[in-house]
Amino acid sequence: MSNFKDILNKDNLTKQDLVCMLNAEGKNRDLLHRKSKEITKKFTTNKVYLRGLIEYSNVCVKDCLYCGIRKSNTQQKRYTISDSEVLNCAQYALENNYGSIVLQAGERTDKPFISKITTLLNEINKLSKGKLGITISLGEQTLEVYKEWFDAGAHRYLLRIETSNSELYKNLHPKNRMHNFQHRIDALNNIRLAGFKLGTGVMIGLPNQTIENLADDLLFMKAMNVDMVGMGPYIEHQHTPLFNDKNLLASKQKRLALSYNMIACLRILMKDINIAATTALQAIDNFGREKAIKIGANVLMPNITPGSFRDNYKLYEDKPCTNENASDCNTCIDVRMNMIGSEVGYNEWGDSKHFFKNKKQLSSS
Ligand code: 5AD
Numbered sequence: 001m002s003n004f005k006d007i008l009n010k011d012n013l014t015k016q017d018l019v020c021m022l023n024a025e026g027k028n029r030d031l032l033h034r035k036s037k038e039i040t041k042k043f044t045t046n047k048v049y050l051r052g053l054i055e056y057s058n059v060c061v062k063d064c065l066y067c068g069i070r071k072s073n074t075q076q077k078r079y080t081i082s083d084s085e086v087l088n089c090a091q092y093a094l095e096n097n098y099g100s101i102v103l104q105a106g107e108r109t110d111k112p113f114i115s116k117i118t119t120l121l122n123e124i125n126k127l128s129k130g131k132l133g134i135t136i137s138l139g140e141q142t143l144e145v146y147k148e149w150f151d152a153g154a155h156r157y158l159l160r161i162e163t164s165n166s167e168l169y170k171n172l173h174p175k176n177r178m179h180n181f182q183h184r185i186d187a188l189n190n191i192r193l194a195g196f197k198l199g200t201g202v203m204i205g206l207p208n209q210t211i212e213n214l215a216d217d218l219l220f221m222k223a224m225n226v227d228m229v230g231m232g233p234y235i236e237h238q239h240t241p242l243f244n245d246k247n248l249l250a251s252k253q254k255r256l257a258l259s260y261n262m263i264a265c266l267r268i269l270m271k272d273i274n275i276a277a278t279t280a281l282q283a284i285d286n287f288g289r290e291k292a293i294k295i296g297a298n299v300l301m302p303n304i305t306p307g308s309f310r311d312n313y314k315l316y317e318d319k320p321c322t323n324e325n326a327s328d329c330n331t332c333i334d335v336r337m338n339m340i341g342s343e344v345g346y347n348e349w350g351d352s353k354h355f356f357k358n359k360k361q362l363s364s365s
C-alpha cells in the first residue's frame with residue numbers, strides 16, 4: 001500500500017485512492033487540504049468569483065424526498081418574485097461589480113414559466129449590456145428549452161445529479177417518471193449540447209450513502225467532464241419524508257468534514273474547474289464557506305434575493321442569512337474574503353479555465 005503522500009501525487013487517481021483521501025483525518029487531512037490549495041493556486045486564477053444568487057421562485061412541481069420546497073410540503077408558503085424585483089436584483093449585482101448572477105428556482109416546465117424566463121434573461125442582458133454573466137439553475141427541461149434559454153443569453157447551467165448512484169437516487173425520490181435517474185443524466189447531456197458550461201453536484205452525508213458512493217460521485221464528475229461543481233452537506237428538513245431517516249445520519253460536523261474532503265479531492269482530480277463554496281456549508285458552520293475557499297473552492301454565491309422572500313426558500317433547516325438584505329451581504333463578503341486573504345474577481349464572469357481549455361482542444365482536434 002502506497003503512503004498517503006504518494007497517493008496525493010498520483011496522476012491517475014483510482015476509486016480506492018479517492019476512498020482513502022475522503023477518509024483522511026488528522027495529519028493526512030492537513031496534507032490533503034494543503035495539496036488541494038497548492039493545486040488551486042497553480043491551476044486556477046486564484047481569485048474568488050462572485051455569483052449574486054436570485055432565488056426567483058420556490059414553486060416546484062417535483063417532490064424530491066429531501067427538499068423543503070417539494071410540492072407536497074403544504075406548510076411551505078409559495079412565492080415568485082416579480083419581474084421588476086428580478087431586474088432590481090440584477091441591477092444591484094451590476095452596481096456592486098459582482099460580474100455574474102445565478103437565477104435559481106424550483107422546477108416548472110409549463111409554457112408560461114419557460115417564456116417568462118426567456119423574457120427575464122433578455123431583459124437582464126439588455127440592462128447589463130451583456131456585462132453580467134448569467135448562470136441558471138432551473139431543473140430538468142427539454143433540449144429545446146435549454147437552447148431557448150441559451151439563446152436568450154444564459155451561458156452556465158447548474159443541475160446537480162444529487163448522487164451518481166442510481167439506487168441511492170431512487171431512495172431519494174418518488175418512484176415515477178418525473179424523478180428518473182436516466183432522465184437526469186440525459187438532461188445533463190442536453191445542457192451541454194445546448195452550449196452551456198455545465199455544472200453539477202451532489203449532497204454529502206445522505207442516509208445510506210457510503211464513502212465508496214462519494215468516490216464514485218467524484219469519478220462521475222470527472223467522466224462528465226463538468227466545468228463547475230456545487231456540492232455540500234445534506235441537511236435534514238423536518239417537513240420532508242427523508243427526515244424519518246435522520247437516525248442513519250452522521251453528525252453534522254462529520255458531514256461538514258466530509259464535505260471539505262470532497263472539495264479537496266475534487267480539486268486534486270479536476271484541477272482547473274470552478275468549485276462553489278455552497279450555502280449548506282455555512283448552515284453548519286458560520287465560516288464553512290470561508291473554510292471551503294481556503295481548501296480549494298473558488299466561487300461564492302452571495303444571496304441577493306430580496307430579504308422578504310428569503311425565509312421561504314428553505315431547502316433545508318438552519319439556512320443562513322434568511323433575515324438579511326443584499327447590502328448586508330456586500331459588507332460581509334469583503335470582510336470575510338479579506339479575513340482569509342482571498343482576492344475577489346470583481347466585474348469578471350470568472351468562467352473556469354477548464355471550459356476554455358476544453359474548447360481549445362475540441363476546436364483543434
Ligand atoms: N440538504 C442539502 N441540500 C439540499 N438541496 C435540496 N435539499 C437539500 C437538503 N435537505 C440541494 C440540492 C439541490 C439544491 C438546489 O439544493 O442538491 O440540487
Ligand code: FES
Binds near residue numbers: 064069
Ligand atoms: Fe423541487 Fe426536487 S423538490 S426539484
